[in-house]
Amino acid sequence: MRFKKEFDFVGVSKYFYSFSIILTIVGFISLGVFGLNYGVDFKAGSNVDISTSKALTSAEILPILDEIGIGEDASITPGEQRTNIRFTELLDEEHDHALKAAILKLDETASFEINTVDTEMAKELGRNAIYAVLLSCIGIIIYVGIRFEWRFAMAAILALLHDAFLVITIFSIFQLEVDLIFITAVLTIIGYSINDTIVIFDRIRENLRFSKTKTHDDLVVVVNKSVNQMILRSLYTALTVFIAAFFLFIFGGESIRMFSLAMVIGLIFGAYSSIFIASPFWVLLKSKQKNQKTSNPSKA
Incomplete structure (x- = not known):
């Protein structure tokens, strides 16, 4: 044709x-x-994807990050039931546990997916x-x-x-x-x-x-x-x-x-x-x- x-x-x-x-x-x-x-695949740091049953705002998350001491290098992308937090530095185990505990207080059903990539x-x-x-x-x-x-x-x-x-x-x-x-x-x-x-x-x-x-x-x-x-x-x-x-x-x-x-x-x-x-x-x-x-x- x-x-x-x-x-x-x-x-x-x-x-x-x-x-x-x-x-x-x-x-x-x-x-x-x-x-x-x-x-995070091409840039050293940690990428945290949080799935929740309700929407979380940047205003709710930022104070938590500041309290933990990791708020300065964080970039927050909120969504309806999924929030992304990107860190330019690698999260250590202590910060990791502290972040999860604080988010679970906001939403008990929250689940986490954390990807980390070092510089090399x-x-x-x-x-x-x-x-x-x-x-x-x-x-x-x-x-x-x-x-x-x-x-x-x-x-x-x-x-x-x-x-x-x-x-x-x-x-x-x-x-x-x-x-x-x-x-x-x-x-x-x-x-x-x-x-x-x-x-x-x-x-x-x-x-x-x-x-x-x-x-x-x-x-x-x-x-x-x-x-x-x-x-x-x-x-x-x-x-x-x-x-x-x-x-x-x-x-x-x-x-x-x-x-x-x-x-x-x-x-x-x-x-x-x-x-x-x-x-x-x-x-x-x-x-x-x-x-x-x-x-x-x-x-x-």
Whole structure:
């Protein structure tokens, strides 16, 4: 199924490139000014999640922390039945017991989940997260380069880096917490993005077999035809996964909320980049090859 009149995706790509470049610049500025709101996984300290039968306010909790002597480095995020307290220092056993005892006086049904990360572990987790993303990108370049050609690989990497970076940008702008769950979401987004992109690339390669592409315009025709043939499939697939991720974000537990939000954002950018970024960028790279062959016919 396709549109009755083929849409010129390559022709309008310059507007989407401009939009993406603006978002990328905003992302670099945000990362430079605000940075990322690292969770306890990447930042030494203790993270205390408290589940209660009633809502606890910061005004109730802060005096308790001050009395114990741990209020200065605490950040409190109250909720209806779940309160989060983050400490930049590790809680020792004495403070741990004192905090639990004081909270239980406010709510006898309270339960606690405490995560602690020391400085060395935080650094190691951060390095491993970067390595995971880089290795996945390298693996994708090798796979796409072997299955298609290096120009497809470069276009695919541009698209997935675009998606991952824009998700990071959103989290930086709104100072949403970045933890190991977030890294899992980014890797999932990369996998989804490359899958969606390869589906379109596969159709481009198939149509190239039955087309004589001697000029830039010939390539544009093939790519527009291929994207028009596959766009509804890509949009339906993205919409299906988007709906699942969206309702996970709305109704899911607190522990997977940031994962679901990152997936929702990544799915939107993933569908967008596969259509408006990756394919037109491949045309740009392939056109340079055609121009070289035209200027050097003896090497064609």
